[in-house]
Amino acid sequence: MIEVKGLYKEFDGKMVLEDINIKFQPGECSLIIGASGSGKTVLLKNLVGLYEPTSGEILYGGSNFNNMKMEEKKQFRREMGMLFQESALFDFATVQENVMFPLDFFTDWSFEQKLERVNFCLRRVNLENVNNLYPNQISGGMQKRVGIARAIATNPKYLFCDEPNSGLDPTTSIVIDRLIQEITREYKITTVINTHDMNSVMEIGDHIGFIHKGRLVWEGNNKEIMDSDCQPLNDFVFANNLARQLKKNK
Ligand SMILES: Nc1ncnc2c1ncn2[C@@H]1O[C@H](COP(=O)(O)OP(=O)(O)O)[C@@H](O)[C@H]1O
Numbered sequence: 320m321i322e323v324k325g326l327y328k329e330f331d332g333k334m335v336l337e338d339i340n341i342k343f344q345p346g347e348c349s350l351i352i353g354a355s356g357s358g359k360t361v362l363l364k365n366l367v368g369l370y371e372p373t374s375g376e377i378l379y380g381g382s383n384f385n386n387m388k389m390e391e392k393k394q395f396r397r398e399m400g401m402l403f404q405e406s407a408l409f410d411f412a413t414v415q416e417n418v419m420f421p422l423d424f425f426t427d428w429s430f431e432q433k434l435e436r437v438n439f440c441l442r443r444v445n446l447e448n449v450n451n452l453y454p455n456q457i458s459g460g461m462q463k464r465v466g467i468a469r470a471i472a473t474n475p476k477y478l479f480c481d482e483p484n485s486g487l488d489p490t491t492s493i494v495i496d497r498l499i500q501e502i503t504r505e506y507k508i509t510t511v512i513n514t515h516d517m518n519s520v521m522e523i524g525d526h527i528g529f530i531h532k533g534r535l536v537w538e539g540n541n542k543e544i545m546d547s548d549c550q551p552l553n554d555f556v557f558a559n560n561l562a563r564q565l566k567k568n569k
């Protein structure tokens with residue numbers, strides 16, 4: 320479990336996140352939704368330790384990353400899988416090398432052991448016979464699956480995804496969403512996904528936190544979201560949901 324307590328983050332006196340309190344449970348996809356610029360990426364970067372909170376704390380299974388010693392930090396990093404836009408695949412490396420990278424970094428396994436794990440992860444995301452291809456030789460949806468295979472290579476407890484559907488068509492997006500959800504449930508991973516895609520919200524939103532101007536202003540699930548009386552949330556949902564919009568205008 321991850322517990323965020325009274326988290327504030329500011330840059331040069333500008334408050335970007337204010338008093339965020341939320342818990343993320345294992346085996347569940349938690350979606351962080353909100354308009355562009357609302358603070359989703361900054362929150363995720365605090366969760367993975369790329370940014371340090373201005374105040375407040377983040378507890379992972381009860382421990383605070385910022386208080387850990389160097390060796391503990393490294394061990395802990397191994398437990399985090401990431402699917403970030405910036406940490407896209409290395410285009411100079413093959414699919415196999417991409418997925419093996421975290422194993423090279425975090426383990427002292429033999430090449431054969433690593434290869435076995437790589438192949439297991441590739442099979443898990445329904446990719447076979449692509450080991451020796453380069454990222455630019457496979458489709459965008461396949462690239463995302465390689466990214467997921469790489470993120471789960473070290474068998475992480477936590478998985479963080481920043482806009483995993485960006486650049487994908489709606490059908491491929493749903494395939495990726497479902498894959499992340501399946502893996503999350505199967506391995507009891509605590510998964511946090513940033514998105515502004517309402518399809519994802521309806522598809523896999525068992526737990527949703529809505530951020531508006533740096534504050535968490537609503538929390539619930541995809542069944543409750545349509546009936547909320549939170550105005551900024553409704554503005555966000557309706558702006559994203561053409562069907563509802565059309566229905567409303569009838
Ligand atoms: N490193 C940074 N330094 C200063 N401001 C930042 C930095 N990163 C993000 N911000 C600001 O924080 C706000 C939230 O950004 P972000 O979390 O990227 O939004 P989102 O992911 O919801 O679109 C924006 O106003 C952005 O300009």
Ligand SMILES: [Mg+2]
Nearest residue numbers: 359360481513
């Ligand atoms: Mg973002």
